Amino acid sequence: MHNPVLQVESLNTAFSSDGEWLNVVRDLSFSIGPKETLALVGESGSGKSVTAMSVMRLLDEKQARYSGKIQFGGQDLLSLNARQMQSIRGNRIGMIFQEPMTSLNPVLKIGVQITEVLKRHRGMDDATARAEAVRLLEKVRIPAATSRLNEYPLSFSGGMRQRVVIAIALACNPRLLIADEPTTALDVTIQAQILALIKSLQEEEGMSVLFITHDMGVVAEVADRTLVMHRGEAVEQASTREIFHLPQHAYTRALLSAVPRLGAMEGTTLPTRFPLTDTRTGAPLPVAEPVNTIRDGPPVLDVKNLITRFDVKSGLLRRVTARVHAVEDLSFSLQPGETLSLVGESGCGKSTTGRTILRLTEATSGDVLITGQDIRRADPAHLTEIRTQAQMIFQDPYESLNPRMRIGQAIAEPMMSLGLHNAEGAKRRVAQLLEQVGLQSNMASRFPHQFSGGQRQRICIARALALEPKMIIADEAVSALDVSVKAQVINLMLDLQQELGLAYLFISHDMAVVERISHRVAVMYLGEIVEIGSRADIFENPQHAYTRKLLAAVPVPNPDVRRKRAIAPEELASPLRSASYLPPARHYREVSAGHFVQV
Structure with a gap:
């Protein structure tokens, strides 16, 4: 048995809130072997990203504290001082974040951002660092690498920016790569290219990968083992095949039951609700039969x-x-x-x-x-x-809601401004709308930040329905x-x-x-x-x-049907x-x- 590259033992990470310490990650233990990919899965708020930030010691240590052990390369990362940790971070452990534009400086050319890492961690001079930067861009399949060194991040597409972030993460030949939701914001075809790229680079470089995601299709495609997190704790940990075929925990079963599977609708002509599972018991919830909702008459x-x-x-x-x-x-x-x-x-x-x-x-x-x-x-x-x-619902519910306005006011505002209801009538209609979208009417007095992402999207749907x-x-x-x-x-x-x-x-x-x-x-x-x-x-x-290309790029949530993908760095042609x-x-x-x- 090889020694693990990373060994986490009884990790607890707590944040300071109103003078109290709240544990966000509780008693978490796992290891990653050489060249192995471990997927960390769970919903928002389960502690996945906090675990990654704890390994990298990126949390503000005035606001966060750790206990337990994080063993890497024979050292406990939690016992190192700031200078020692800096020599490991970005050097022997690389990290890719979800949104490449937050990882790249928009006012610095790509070449400067890559060579800075090479000069700082590997002691290269300008000419050597530039030549290595070209090699890294070519390695992540960016065409015309030499000329693109002189471009700014804004001139790259989302998929190409993520490739640049991967190139920076690989600059120092890390033993461990932490990928925190690296494909969530990307289109399905670009996602396919990035996943195949990470996999091929892992084989070439012999890296271990900690892959954080909530996309079970991606997990099935890339992970050797999977750890399922729920509310800061590990609820299940096994080979990816076992997790998909023999899930033991009710929460794991609920997570898998909600995964949209391409081809699941074959032979069905009508839209059909997702089958859901109770997260406490693992029992399937009743699903209503599909109904043909299309009505005759002139088009809307x-x-x-x-x-x-x-x-x-x-x-x-x-x-x-x-x-x-x-x-x-x-x-x-x-x-x-x-x-x-x-x-x-x-x-x-x-x-x-x-x-x-x-x-x-x-x-x-x-x-x-x-x-x-x-x-x-x-x-x-x-x-x-x-x-x-005709109303519109946007992608980011938080940006659609005024953070200083109570959600009852936000829903009532269009009705009041068009004179459809007086204040009392609007209040009754808001209560009715909140209940219609599966929320409680007494939530009207809360602010947007007091809701989860899914609840905020329900609020946006309620507001869209306000004008009927x-x-x-x-x-x-x-x-x-x-x-x-x-x-x-x-x-x-x-x-x-x-x-x-x-x-x-x-x-x-x-x-x-x-x-x-x-x-x-x-x-x-x-x-x-x-x-x-x-x-x-x-x-x-x-x-x-x-x-056909779009459909072929969709990750299949089944580890038995992993496919070799074409990873040509092809971008959508420009309009x-x-x-x-x-x-x-x-x-x-x-x-x-x-x-x-x-x-």
């Missing part, structure tokens, strides 16, 4: 030949020299009670489409009718009236949520659709969630719809090469075109009734 939304382009100006005279073709000739409609999902990678124009429909972004041309009313040509008073029929809209545009509304919370919010949306006949335009890059919630799916690439059809058409009979560019006319082939593919 009718989009025809919608085009949205952004001018790029340059030179002294600020002339238009190029345009971003964000949305290019889109046409589709949405029936009452129907869910149409828009899917594709970042930069494909999904969110711009949603914003253009509500005129939060002005269209260049085309028609948008909401409940038969022309929103593009509406005057301000009429625009407000039309927007009561016919349609909701959900822009990545569940992307940032933990797996079980995501399942609960999706189930809530399906319940509300059945009860109120709501139509959803569901914008997402999470293909497994889209498969479960959708009646129809439109696949976008570079501002255009390349394929549109029923859920079964897109998932069971994909015709366009890009649709930036010269000012004189005229897009070609697009033609579609009807594969079957309602299933159209761009040719």
